[in-house]
Amino acid sequence: MALDFSKEKTPIKEQEPKVRSKNFEEVCLGYTVEEGILEAGRCIDCKTKPCVAGCPVAIDIPGFIKCIKNNDMPGAAAILDEYTNLPAVCGRVCPQETQCEELCTVGKIKGFEPVAIGKLERLVADWKYANTKKEVAKKSKKSDVKMGKVAVIGSGPAGLTVAGDLAKLGYEVKIYEALHAAGGVLTYGIPEFRLPMKIVEMEIGAMKDLGIDIECNVVVGKTITMQEIMQEFDACFIAVGAGTPLFQGITGTNLNGVYSASEYLTRINLMHGYKFPEYDTPVIKSKNVVVIGGGNVAMDAARCAKRLGAKNVTIVYRRTLKELPARIEEYHHAVEEDINFNWLTNPIEYVNDGKGQLCAVKCIKMELGEPDDSGRRRPVPIEGSEFTFDADCAIEAIGQASNKILLDTFPELKLNKWGNIEADPETGETSVPGIFAGGDIVTGAATVILAMGAGKGAAVAIDSYIKNRYKPK
DSSP: OOOOSOSSOOOOOBOOHHHHTTOOSOSBOOOOHHHHHHHHTTOOOOSSOHHHHTOTTOOOHHHHHHHHHTTOHHHHHHHHHHHOSOHHHHHHHSOGGGTHHHHOHHHHSTTOOOOOHHHHHHHHHHHHHHHOHHHHHHHTOOOSSOOOEEEEEOOSHHHHHHHHHHHHTTOEEEEEOSSSSSOTHHHHTSOTTTSOHHHHHHHHHHHHHTTOEEEOSOOBTTTBOHHHHHHHOSEEEEOOOOOEEOOOOOBTTTSBTEEEHHHHHHHHHTSOGGGTTTSSOOOOOOSEEEEEOOSHHHHHHHHHHHHTTOSEEEEEOSSOGGGOOSOHHHHHHHHHTTOEEEOSEEEEEEEEOSSSBEEEEEEEEEEEEEEOTTSSEEEEEOTTOOEEEEOSEEEEOSOEEOOHHHHHTOTTSOBOTTSSBOOOTTTOBOSSTTEEEOSHHHHSSOOHHHHHHHHHHHHHHHHHHHHHHOOOO
16 A cells, blocks of 8 residues: 655755854754644554654653644643653754654655654644743643652753652752753753754743742752751752763873863853853864764764864764764764764874974774674774874863762762762662662763653652652651
8 A cells, every 4th residue: 555645754944054054053943833744644643653662751752743733733732741841852952863763663664764753842842832831831830739849959851850740740849950050961061053042941941830949059069968958858869960071081181272072062052152252251263173072972062163163173983984873963964064074083192282282183093893892893993003183172072970079978879880870770769768860970971861761760759759658848
């Protein structure tokens, strides 16, 4: 039987590469409602619903897509609100291609692309905030029943998710955020051209509409102790992320011009450094930029450098395109924006110009050997293959470790061999009764949607803990 819809996803409008590489405005322009209805028509509403199984927060994907197909946008928004507190964020940065869309039945048909689930989620969320914010907020208003008090440490995706779910159940929730703005990695780590700040602010505004109290500029372990939190609250969820940048530690790491991606992106995103001098946090503009790493953070740093006016931006990755951990969409966008890629390459020295400034990067070529613990083939240096190229800026995007400020002041909490909190993967329960944890502080650096999944699981567990084992304060 012939299928009466397009084999390919409905095209989505984007800024032209030559234009967008000179500004920080959003690259993807999103579907119109009419385009969304057309794309929703590609969903066959299959009985097995494999896409739901591929979603870490188990959204009723066929349900909200069917509403779009029937031009029932309020209905689609209501379904999303049942499952996720950050639909506009997830519709933009969630790796749908390796989760829900990878399992889409339509995509399993020879020659057919999967339904554009992520883009449809974004459409519904954007429509909600543009048209029915107040109405939806009323429908989502938290229960009037007072259940207890819960502290959440960290306002990233895990923290916002657990806070939102508990507030809807009637809990009094307070979020403590170390930085001066809420959002965690959504605010400091993801550039405007991928996730506009106004979107994050709208999602956080929806959290506040539920009655959640967010207090910024509070460093738990310094400003307030975990012991004080445990005395005041019935339970606590730790979601401080993995905010300590890792470096390779090669010669020249301390030179001017060598950054961690965390510092580089925080200066640009949270501190609005790209708008200097309108904002007073400068970002040095460079001519020849080298970014080390192959994840989404590396792509973000490279694309930011291009937008800041760099003439040459090169990503150095020690494996090949096949092993690249970044989203394929981000890689394609980077290529379109004239970002260069040096595969099977690793830096071995940052070269000093004699005045403490980076002037070049010395690299060595690699080849892939036997698989390592991750299952990927291990990169091995090729002797005698060293080469050097000019660079006045190098950005290391090779991962992040846990922040020790809270952990060092709370030794009762059991950590794993990587220095992350040891917590149950389903419930977030830790070695300390009433203390739960989730997100990057447990798993190490991962995706926004996986952190959200941890938050949802922990919200259920915290609710059970307070009801069954603890008398609310």
